[in-house]
Amino acid sequence: MEVLVFKTNLRYKKQIDSVTPHINNLQGISRWNVDLDDIDKVLRIESDNLSPRTVETTLQQAGYHCEELQ
Template identity: 80%
Template sequence: MEVLVFKTNLRFKAQINAVTPHINNLQGISRWNVDLDDSDKILRIESVDLCPRSVEDTLQRAGYFCEELH
């Protein structure tokens, strides 16, 4: 199990609801959340064998910014 961490521009619960089906379609995710209180609106994903680029691409196709933090 690994934890992937991303900076996003998700600001509101409605935006999280909008990306939920997209994130849930990714294979290998056991749990995820977005911290709206963090200044970087952090998306944390617990997964097995998930490519960070696929997460970035998925959110960008949904119309949002997403960048892995190293």
């Protein structure tokens, strides 16, 4: 199990609701959340064998910015 961490431009719960189906369609995710209180609006994903590029592309296709944090 690995934890992937991303900076996003998600600001509101309704934006999270709109990306939920996109994220839920990704294979290998056991749990995920967005911290709206963090300055970077951090998306954390617990997964097995999920590429960070796949997550970035998925959110970008949904209309949002997503960048992996090191």
